[in-house]
Amino acid sequence: MTRTVEYIFDFAAPNGYLAWYPLKDIVARTGAKLTVTPVFLGGIHKLTGNSPPMMRDADVKGKVPYAALEFQRFLDRHDMTRFSLHPALPFNSILLQRALVAAASEQERQALIDALLPAVWERNIDCGNTDVVGQELSDAGFDAARLLSATQDSDVKEALGANTAHAVERGAFGIPTFFVGGEMWFGKERLGQIEEYLSGGRP
Structure with a gap:
């Protein structure tokens, strides 16, 4: 039976970038199916009382520098040189997240992530500027007018809010969060465990 990995995702999380590419490789190796649920990380933080690690751990001696070391190790291990x-971190990702919700299909949603992740985390575009985002979408072959118009649709706004609230109800408190069935994993460091699980490491 093919298992589905659900990725709870927001462009605003740098670890969301780091996890995306190894996750796609794992899905390909294991024959699993990947789905993406767009959420609003700011909303998750508000609902759970969480905050970005560099802010939350600022007063813990040694923790932020060590987190930076682990972050760089992950980049090096996966050759993420770009x-x-x-x-602008932490920045508002609401425009990009609504565009993901407005995608016409799961295939288009994942293609949007493939196109926009490098724009955000390699070229550092202004994620709240509709002209900048629209140009990125057009350059990547998407119907920018349709997607940007949809970001102002009440149904899209409500769907993003509902996705966020439901993810929190299921236990999510940050990005990247993954679900396989009823099992939840948090953090890019859990990707190896997810691959073991998908490969039959647990019945």
């Missing part, structure tokens, strides 16, 4: 930490 990654560039966004100077």
